[in-house]
Amino acid sequence: MDAKVYECVKEVFETNTPFSRNLGIKVLLDGSLNPYIRVERQDHLIGNYIQDILHGGVISSVLDIIGAIIAVDGVISRMKYDQRADIMKKFEKLGTIDMRVDYLRPGRGVSFIATGEAMRTGNKVSVVRTKLKNDENTLIAAGTGTYMVG
Amino acid sequence: MDAKVYECVKEVFETNTPFSRNLGIKVLLDGSLNPYIRVERQDHLIGNYIQDILHGGVISSVLDIIGAIIAVDGVISRMKYDQRADIMKKFEKLGTIDMRVDYLRPGRGVSFIATGEAMRTGNKVSVVRTKLKNDENTLIAAGTGTYMVG
Amino acid sequence: MDAKVYECVKEVFETNTPFSRNLGIKVLLDGSLNPYIRVERQDHLIGNYIQDILHGGVISSVLDIIGAIIAVDGVISRMKYDQRADIMKKFEKLGTIDMRVDYLRPGRGVSFIATGEAMRTGNKVSVVRTKLKNDENTLIAAGTGTYMVG
């Protein structure tokens, strides 16, 4: 993900989306400049106080968001753009068509990382596989999302 | 859903689950005593300010919760129980295995209703199909969840 | 489904598709002219000889096909067409994007009926929920498919 796109992604997915602020997600780039999301364990995201685990809805939300970011980045990286407006235009066309989430292990941890990998980048539709791991590198959930991108 | 189970459902899914309080869901019973969820449009649940629509993560969260309630009710309704503790024991075994969500139309509205129908009630695994509609009866999303129930 | 479309559907999905002939499916119309598929128990479709049940792959195949038929019919019914060629053009654009299948009960029976219901008919993407029942009206499987239609 290049720097211009990253700036737009942070603005749209982190700052300007009320529910993202509710979740408190941070969009970050790893050493290969691939985007990932970091979310902290917070009281209002808990699904079960006794077990102290994230709610399933938080997990599916975060996987949906990282999938969307990877989907739109795949499309943008194949087009020529100079302007911020060109990037933003692609964001406006983005939407989740459907998603599957597999809840593999209890969402226990201090913080969580969501990553993804594009399976297909189309002109209209993209497919992204995603994962959520905790701070001990335990795989908590896996997802697959289909996104409208054009 | 009988009155004792409903009382437990409200306690567990509405009151005692922090993320449910974050979403502000209400679990209600319709005229046939089938459970459904009502959630209001609130600023912190919005995914897109310009379009003023619910975030996809809110939609998947609500569909997951109504599916879980219907799954656990199916199992409880097949067993004999007198005690609140018997009901609560079933709740402890409940967990979402996986879920699919289809985002059909923008989540626009003042309030939203989530309903569901059990496709299979097993001793170990149940499957529930769910729907989210807005206050104009527009179908916003459809889901299918597989739940561990025993 | 009108008569012209039905004729094309039979030709494409029953006669001209080798794997459909392998499965031996028949596309039929019910009293409301809604399409459904009938498939017979046949030795080469069995997944388990001892239990004498359909293979899961047969079930997912039949659900995929009825979903596709309903998806394409939804799009055609919204457009004006006189010519067979207009209908056939829509068939060429048809493709399954993704599908979920829930295997609810063993696929035991003499014959099976697959039906479906469109959740959304879009210009590009349609979503259809499907069901497979046996000749005793037992629900064997449920599916949801997302189809490219334009």
Place this chain on the structure above:
Amino acid sequence: MDAKVYECVKEVFETNTPFSRNLGIKVLLDGSLNPYIRVERQDHLIGNYIQDILHGGVISSVLDIIGAIIAVDGVISRMKYDQRADIMKKFEKLGTIDMRVDYLRPGRGVSFIATGEAMRTGNKVSVVRTKLKNDENTLIAAGTGTYMVG
């Protein structure tokens, strides 16, 4: 996968399953002894003569089978067994609960390889992600299956 299990897998999934013989699948082991499936392009598996591509139902069938093999192998590899009967007992408990398939690219090729990776190996339920590639290493489809294993 150890040699005893592989022998049972070949017997059950290749030889004794009528629909597997219909598809003509071969279960093989790679250099790390991980199982995979090979299936050849055959006329009766074609979904579209003009495009000469595999039917989607063939793709979902093959992904379901490799997922099931990996799921059952995961469970067997964690238990002690001496006898063929112990292995076979696990096979009898195996069943697909649900599956998602993403059809990423047309199923064009001379032969196809299906592989998979367990996301979770449970005592009751396992989750496996699968892929189908053609002989040019093009990713044709991706799947996720949830399997009853105990």
